[in-house]
Amino acid sequence: MRPSTALLVVATAVLALSVADATVETTCKEAAAKDEQVNYKFCVYELGKHHLSPGADTWGLAKIAGNMGVNNAYGAISDIEVLQAKPGTDAKTKVVLGQCHDLYDSMKFAFARAYDEINARNYTAGKEEAAKAVT
Helix, strand or coil: CCHHHHHHHHHHHHHCCCCCCCCHHHHHHHHHHHCCCCCHHHHHHHHHCCCCHHHCCHHHHHHHHHHHHHHHHHHHHHHHHHHHHCCCCCHHHHHHHHHHHHHHHHHHHHHHHHHHHHHCCCHHHHHHHHHHHCC
């Protein structure tokens, strides 16, 4: 799955903050019900692999998802930088990669702000920042 798609899944999980009985499965089920682009199995896999997920409540899962968004954006930025530095990359491609770099950098900071807001239990602002990350 491409990093942008993975970030969309994570962001949607962050937006599913209204789960009453939070588990990875119930959070992903609600996220998939709210957005057809969310693949339930992938969401469970991604959120479930974090070592804090099994005991996390809704707040904890939202923070995990926000943190995963930051980490995925960092990974994409790193991949882009490798492609930009690759010998033989023409100027036109470098410009396009630079635009991608800027978009992922914006996503990274939006996810970081979402994480901070969720950590402060300001869910409305956290949802807004997560939405910015994928728009």
